[in-house]
Amino acid sequence: MSTPFYVSPQQAMADRAEYARKGIARGRSVVVLQYTDGVVFVAENPSRALHKVSEIYDRIAFAAVGKYNEFENLRIGGVRYADLRGYTYDREDVTARGLANVYAQTLGTIFSSAAEKPYEVELIVAEVGSAPEDDQIYRLPHDGSIVDEHGSVAVGGNADQISSYLDQRHRDGMTLAEALKLAVDSLSRDTNGGERTLTAEQLEVATLDRTRPQQRKFKRILGRQLSRLLDEPATGDAGTAGDAAGAESDAGAGAGESGASGKGAKGGKAGGKDDSEGESGPLL
Amino acid sequence: MDFLGEHSPALLPGSRPLPPVQGAIEAPHGTTIVAAAFPGGVVLAGDRRATMGNVIAQRDIEKVFPADEYSAVGIAGTAGLAVEMVKLFQLELEHFEKVEGAQLSLEGKANRLSTMIRSNLGMAMQGLAVVPLFAGYDLDREKGRIFSYDVTGGRSEEHGFAATGSGSVFARSALKKLFKEDFTEDQAATAVVQALYDAADDDSATGGPDMARRIYPIVTVITEDGFRRLAETEVSEIARAVYERRLEQPDGPRAALL
Numbered sequence: 001m002s003t004p005f006y007v008s009p010q011q012a013m014a015d016r017a018e019y020a021r022k023g024i025a026r027g028r029s030v031v032v033l034q035y036t037d038g039v040v041f042v043a044e045n046p047s048r049a050l051h052k053v054s055e056i057y058d059r060i061a062f063a064a065v066g067k068y069n070e071f072e073n074l075r076i077g078g079v080r081y082a083d084l085r086g087y088t089y090d091r092e093d094v095t096a097r098g099l100a101n102v103y104a105q106t107l108g109t110i111f112s113s114a115a116e117k118p119y120e121v122e123l124i125v126a127e128v129g130s131a132p133e134d135d136q137i138y139r140l141p142h143d144g145s146i147v148d149e150h151g152s153v154a155v156g157g158n159a160d161q162i163s164s165y166l167d168q169r170h171r172d173g174m175t176l177a178e179a180l181k182l183a184v185d186s187l188s189r190d191t192n193g194g195e196r197t198l199t200a201e202q203l204e205v206a207t208l209d210r211t212r213p214q215q216r217k218f219k220r221i222l223g224r225q226l227s228r229l230l231d232e233p234a235t236g237d238a239g240t241a242g243d244a245a246g247a248e249s250d251a252g253a254g255a256g257e258s259g260a261s262g263k264g265a266k267g268g269k270a271g272g273k274d275d276s277e278g279e280s281g282p283l284l
Numbered sequence: 285m286d287f288l289g290e291h292s293p294a295l296l297p298g299s300r301p302l303p304p305v306q307g308a309i310e311a312p313h314g315t316t317i318v319a320a321a322f323p324g325g326v327v328l329a330g331d332r333r334a335t336m337g338n339v340i341a342q343r344d345i346e347k348v349f350p351a352d353e354y355s356a357v358g359i360a361g362t363a364g365l366a367v368e369m370v371k372l373f374q375l376e377l378e379h380f381e382k383v384e385g386a387q388l389s390l391e392g393k394a395n396r397l398s399t400m401i402r403s404n405l406g407m408a409m410q411g412l413a414v415v416p417l418f419a420g421y422d423l424d425r426e427k428g429r430i431f432s433y434d435v436t437g438g439r440s441e442e443h444g445f446a447a448t449g450s451g452s453v454f455a456r457s458a459l460k461k462l463f464k465e466d467f468t469e470d471q472a473a474t475a476v477v478q479a480l481y482d483a484a485d486d487d488s489a490t491g492g493p494d495m496a497r498r499i500y501p502i503v504t505v506i507t508e509d510g511f512r513r514l515a516e517t518e519v520s521e522i523a524r525a526v527y528e529r530r531l532e533q534p535d536g537p538r539a540a541l542l
Contacts, residue, residue, distance in 0.1 A: 055382055079382045087375050088295060214353075216378075 016111065016118045020142035023066060023120025029157035030063045030124065031186055033170060034135055034150070035179035038128045038209045038217065042183035045204040053206045055218035057082040057094045059128050061208050065156025066121035066142075074103060074123065091215070096127030100138040100146055108144025118142055122155040128208035128217055132172065154186065162186045177232045180205065184230065200227045296372075312341035314366060316451035316483045316490040317348065317358035317417045318459060318476045319430045321444055322467035325507035326428025328419040329476040330358045331451070331484060332499050333491030343494065348502045350511040352377040355393055355420030356504050360449030362412040369400055369414055390422040394431040394439055402437030417448045421506045428506060445475075451483030451490035458482035461539040470522075473503050473514065477522050478536060493523040 007015075030043040030052055041063050043052040053063045056078050064071035081102055082094045103123055111118045123140040139147040139155060152170040154162035165186045174182070188198045205221040212219060221229065312334040319328045330347040333340060341363075348358040349370045357373065359366035376396060381387050388396070397418055404414055418431040430442040445463050447455040459479040467475065477493075480501050484492030493500050500519040505512050514522075530536060 049385075051385065054385075076383055079379065083375055083379045083382075087371065 012114075013112075017143060020111070020118045020120050024122050024142065024156055025158070027065045027156045029154055029159055029162055029187060030065050031152065031154045031162060031166065031183045032063055032124050032126055032137055032149075033152045033166070033174070033179045033183055034132060034137070034172070035174045035176050036132065036172075037176065037211050038207055039126045039135055039137065040176060040179050040183065041124075041126075041204075041206045041208075042180065042187065043204040044187050044198060044202055046202050051204060053204055053220075055206075055216065056099065056125070057086065058091055058215050059208060059217050060094065060096050060099060061126055061206065061218050063124040063126075063155070064121055066119070070119045071121045071123065074106065074119075074121065077106070078103065078125075096125050096136045096138060100125045100140060103140050104144045104146045106144075107140060107142060111143045122159075124149075124153060124155060126208060128210050130210060161189070165189065176207065177229050180229050181232075200230055310336055311412065312336045312345075312363040313489070314345060314347045314360050314363045314449065316447065316449040316455050316480060316487065317360050318447040318452075318455045318479045318483075319358070319417055319419045319442075319445060320459060320463060320467065320472045320476050320479075321419075321428040321430060322469060322472040323465075324428070325421055325469060325472075325505060326419045326430060327469070327472045327476050327503060327505050328356045328358050328417065328430075329473070329480060329501050329503040331480050331491045331501050332494070333489065334363050335489045340491075343491065343497065344499050346502055348504050348513075349374070350504070350513075351393065351418070351420070352381065352387065353510045354387070354423060354506060355390065355418065356506055356511055357397065358417045358419075358448070359414060360416070360452070361414040362407075365404065365407060365412055366414040366416065369404065369416070373397055373400060387423075389424065390420045390429060393420065394418055394441075397431075398433060398437045398439040400437075401433050401435070405436060408435040415448050417446060419506060421508055421510075423508070426508065447479065447483075449490070451480075451487035454486045455479040455483035455490075458536070462537065469505055469507070473505065474522050474526070476503060477501055477519070477526050481526055481530065482536060493527060495524075495527060 028044040030041065032039060032041050041053040041061060043063065045052050050068055052065065053061065054075055056062045060082065062075055062078055064075065078099055082099060085098070086094045103125065107119060110116050119142055122142060124137065125140065126137045127135065129135050137149040137153055139149050139153050141147070152163070152166040154166060166182065169182055184198055184203065188196045203226065205226055207219055207221060208217045209219055210217060313336065314334050315331060317328070317330045319326060328348055332344050332346070334342040334345040345363060347360070348356060351357045351374055357370055359370060373396070377388060377393060397416065401414060401416070408414070413435045415433055415435060418433070420429060422429050430446045431439055432442050432446045432448055433439055444465070445456070445459045447459065459475060462475045462478055480490070481492055484490040498520065500516065500523045503514045503519050503522070505514065
């Protein structure tokens with residue numbers, strides 16, 4: 001009978017960490033940036049069906065890199081946690097901190113359990129507050145630790161290089177168009193300093209927008225709106241144009257407040273006209 | 285809901301044991317809900333009264349809720365149970381949407397609500413019935429649709445207009461005479477307010493617009509732009525217009541005889 005080789009616990013953990021890190025670095029990156037109205041998520045993702053960025057709850061979103069089936073599992077777990085909590089208590093009682101803790105526990109347990117292979121994923125959980133100071137971004141590496149981030153974060157691929165690029169250039173109070181442009185610039189730099197061009201089709205973009213009138217602040221930026229934001233000049237009038245685009249999309253998504261007053265005025269007029277009676281019964 | 289059933293079944297309405305009671309339990313009941321479709325959408329409206337026997341339990345209860353972005357549900361029946369049912373329904377639709385990445389079809393939503401009402405049958409037999417009206421904009425067929433239910437969860441699609449609750453007989457009759465296929469959004473909103481006024485006129489459990497307290501019906505509109513609840517100023521404008529005309533003609537607008 002052969003005796004198994006002795007492997008020290010340090011070595012075992014280092015091997016597992018190495019395995020997970022390699023898996024994560026193989027994928028493409030996701031960057032998350034704060035901008036003046038919230039948090040923007042930008043991922044390089046040619047697939048329209050498999051999302052790297054998704055909604056968890058009213059003010060909370062999730063971004064992940066690594067193995068799809070593993071982070072999808074975690075995402076669904078997160079949605080269940082959030083929905084159950086919100087239903088049992090109140091919608092306000094679902095927080096990114098609570099969710100990040102649950103993820104940390106799950107990832108930590110899986111990482112240190114010898115029976116399972118470590119998850120090759122790195123997650124970001126972000127929550128948008130009522131002001132930029134209240135925004136929260138948590139990064140959760142494969143081993144179950146939690147890092148509280150501010151401003152900008154990058155995970156997956158050559159995250160270190162992208163992070164340092166973002167750290168140098170990100171500032172508070174950027175508009176959506178500026179933040180998006182910075183994110184795309186950072187993603188399009190490859191390891192040896194060269195640049196690629198990323199088109200709107202290769203990007204998955206979503207925001208947590210605190211100015212959205214709906215309760216659910218998560219919104220994907222798709223198609224024409226995305227190309228328009230990408231084409232905008234990053235300086236000067238970019239701010240106003242970005243705001244206009246935002247307002248347009250909100251009206252499209254329903255419950256636009258500006259639409260309400262207009263309809264009310266119309267109602268008065270229509271009622272007045274109706275007094276002149278048609279063949280069938282008048283309304284008033 | 286399946287997950288909730290496995291994980292914490294105590295939170296589900298259907299799985300509670302019923303206490304043995306004699307006769308009906310006294311609990312606040314919501315009353316009249318009406319809906320009317322118009323080209324491009326549907327309006328769903330409800331009065332504001334909750335009654336407990338002969339007592340008005342609440343003057344300003346809200347009985348019309350958004351179910352998700354493109355549908356709404358109005359509830360008649362036991363208020364407490366109905367509000368819980370709506371909460372669970374909203375949760376399910378949102379949960380499905382987030383997990384699957386796509387919305388349920390309008391039929392799917394209507395069927396889901398049907399099952400939830402059926403699970404309440406035991407309570408309904410003891411007088412705690414919940415009978416909602418479900419309305420939504422069907423993105424595939426591009427029109428507003430209305431579904432009505434009975435206590436056993438039986439579901440039927442209504443064409444044009446529908447009403448539920450204690451004042452529904454009067455509201456439906458009123459709406460029948462007012463309804464036109466080619467209503468605009470504002471005309472449809474006015475028609476449902478008229479119908480609620482008529483229901484309040486003849487049914488003691490339905491509340492009319494309360495001018496003194498500024499309590500007006502809740503009117504919601506669902507179009508391809510999504511769910512929108514009319515602001516109080518908009519509803520008060522309609523309710524006042526209706527009220528002013530009724531001062532001259534208390535029974536409301538006259539239909540042509542032939």
